[in-house]
Amino acid sequence: MPAHLYRVLPLSALAILVAARVSTAAISEEDPSKINLAKLIECTTYDVPSYNSFSMWLTGPESDEAMKLFGITEQPSNNLLLREFKLAKPITVFGRQTDRIAFASSGPLALFDEADPHPIAKQLDVTAAVDRFDKFLAEKEIFSKKEQLENSDTVLHTRIALDVSTDIYHPGKTLAGCSYSIEVE
16 A cells, blocks of 8 residues: 555544534535535535545545546656546636646645746735745645544544645646645644
């Protein structure tokens, strides 16, 4: 199993266990085949359990069916933290068209043929944590909620954030998308 899936699987298992307990302003989509990929990338519609269900479907035993339904083909990736896909038909994300997407351990990203990440970061109002000639990393939190599990010391932190970045393995490209996470605190 690829190393990056070891991060997705425990998070997904935890998300499935607590999905009924965690509520967000986002829509919970139980059928991963009904996910709108552009909205999933844009952080505009879905919650963490929906993303986790979709990612498990895309990478699990039904991955061939999922990729066929969404018209995506996995591409080789030099970055071990990203699984890359080519879309049969371009989608519009953040007002831009792309036929390349990637999945990190916590969420989907669109790959844009834009060397300068600053215009999309400004458009999305994300704040740069790293802004160097060789790396750009910006984030804006969309949703955050902490919930203590009943009869337990365990606190779950549900978080959705919009991300814009560059990557040395993708020169001349800007990556933008959403991260979905439930962390145990």
